[in-house]
Amino acid sequence: MTTLGTVVANEGYVHPFWFETDIFKTEYVVVGSSQTPVVEDDKTISRYTDSSVAQRASMQPSVAYSITNDSIEYTYSVPSGSPVEVSSDGIVEITSPTQSESVDVTVTGGIGTESISRVENVQLSYENSTTIDTITGYVSGSAREALTEVIESAISTTSETSPTPVYSTLDYDAGTFVRNSNFLLNSTHRDAVTCASPWNSRAGKFRAGTAVTPRHVLVATHYSLAVGDTIKFLGADDTVIPRTITRKVTVKENSDIDMLLLDSDLPVTITPCKLFPSNYEDYLPAGTASNSYAGTSIPLLTVNARGERASIRELLRITNSDYGHLTVQVKAPESMSALYPFYEPTIEGDSGSPVFAVSGNELWLMTLWWSAGGGTFLASILTELNSAISSLDASEGISTGYTVTEGDLSSYTDFS
Numbered sequence: 001m002t003t004l005g006t007v008v009a010n011e012g013y014v015h016p017f018w019f020e021t022d023i024f025k026t027e028y029v030v031v032g033s034s035q036t037p038v039v040e041d042d043k044t045i046s047r048y049t050d051s052s053v054a055q056r057a058s059m060q061p062s063v064a065y066s067i068t069n070d071s072i073e074y075t076y077s078v079p080s081g082s083p084v085e086v087s088s089d090g091i092v093e094i095t096s097p098t099q100s101e102s103v104d105v106t107v108t109g110g111i112g113t114e115s116i117s118r119v120e121n122v123q124l125s126y127e128n129s130t131t132i133d134t135i136t137g138y139v140s141g142s143a144r145e146a147l148t149e150v151i152e153s154a155i156s157t158t159s160e161t162s163p164t165p166v167y168s169t170l171d172y173d174a175g176t177f178v179r180n181s182n183f184l185l186n187s188t189h190r191d192a193v194t195c196a197s198p199w200n201s202r203a204g205k206f207r208a209g210t211a212v213t214p215r216h217v218l219v220a221t222h223y224s225l226a227v228g229d230t231i232k233f234l235g236a237d238d239t240v241i242p243r244t245i246t247r248k249v250t251v252k253e254n255s256d257i258d259m260l261l262l263d264s265d266l267p268v269t270i271t272p273c274k275l276f277p278s279n280y281e282d283y284l285p286a287g288t289a290s291n292s293y294a295g296t297s298i299p300l301l302t303v304n305a306r307g308e309r310a311s312i313r314e315l316l317r318i319t320n321s322d323y324g325h326l327t328v329q330v331k332a333p334e335s336m337s338a339l340y341p342f343y344e345p346t347i348e349g350d351s352g353s354p355v356f357a358v359s360g361n362e363l364w365l366m367t368l369w370w371s372a373g374g375g376t377f378l379a380s381i382l383t384e385l386n387s388a389i390s391s392l393d394a395s396e397g398i399s400t401g402y403t404v405t406e407g408d409l410s411s412y413t414d415f416s
Helices: 143-157 378-396
Strands: 017-031 034-040 043-066 073-077 084-086 091-094 101-111 114-124 126-138 167-171 176-179 216-220 230-234 240-250 257-262 299-303 309-320 326-331 354-359 362-368 374-376
Touching: 017 101, 017 114, 017 126, 017 309, 017 326, 043 101, 043 114, 043 326, 084 101, 091 101, 091 114, 126 143, 143 299, 143 354, 176 230, 216 362, 216 378, 240 378, 257 378, 326 362, 362 374, 362 378, 374 378
Parallel strands: none
Antiparallel strands: 017 043, 034 043, 043 091, 043 126, 073 101, 084 091, 101 114, 167 176, 216 257, 230 240, 240 257, 299 309, 299 354, 309 326, 326 374, 354 362
16 A cells, blocks of 8 residues: 655645735825925935824735636635725725734635635734835936836826726727727837737737747736737737747746747837846835835836726835745835826736836836736846747747847936
8 A cells, every 4th residue: 555645735736726925014104293305316205203104015916826827816805893904906904093903814816616715814013103204206317207207297298087098999809909099108109019919819808918029928827828829919000910829938937927939020010128127226226215115116007908908006116035036016006196097906817917117218027917916027037038038949940049138227327
């Protein structure tokens, strides 16, 4: 008789999928008795002293394992009567902050009829007579100014008042797309947004793909496309450009990033995106301000699956993960009141959609949606991305000579 040993039911991934939940906390002013303007590095700050400060938490599930390519939808709940509330986006707050609170939050992930629930204890602090900093703006000549002003300027001049579709016509059955002349960044970024595919033969508007070279496309591993699928792009001249996927590879284990090889190059009317640069900390430093991380509060643009609409997020932080690469956490643009009307939460099917920083006329890809709160910081796996290109090319018996490139911040103030 053979003894097989102990089977671990959940962490052993007996279920068709499994997820982990990271909890990220930020502080906010409940009551601020005095306020002082402060300038630090690339940012202007309001420093509140002798203040009442509470924490809010962002629940950010990430896929640990899945045997399907279907998207996971997450819901959140707390016990009835709890002094803490949780939003549909997984934001946990004390309802009427007067003291520290603790609550068990149930996070449920679902694929079709299959669901898995996990309970996470969240402790939120409340303090009196403390100091907290709130970022209010940017310093002239800084990368923060450049990355913020282009979006602020677009919003200040648009007639739109909510997230705008990239396309005015999306006929997925016919594969016909007409670009929306009122797209938020259409006048300056018509070419740049061509890197984002609006359609594929496997899932229509879902399972987004983003071109990072004329021949190579990134998708989410847990919501991937398959060899033989057709993926379509819309050129700057409004020509629909179909390509067939001939090879694919997972870029790095637990990165949730697959790279696809196309059967031929995309034309010059498609502009592959660059990556948000890995040396961003030199130009967007954390400094010593409380509640601040490198790059905190720069606005980001995402093209989602809800009719290919462009909506705005705010970078919370880029941080370490348990998987040997960095991860990106984003949130609603809470500190940017003018941008908030252009925010909408992620929905089922958004997995793999691109999240960009906007620099000049370029879109710099920061991550693909892995969870409702972000995904892998792509520049932190740059070596693996370029190795994947070489591997795909070699397996197809070609040599494209392409590499994934990073955006350049060197024209802005270096704070290192």
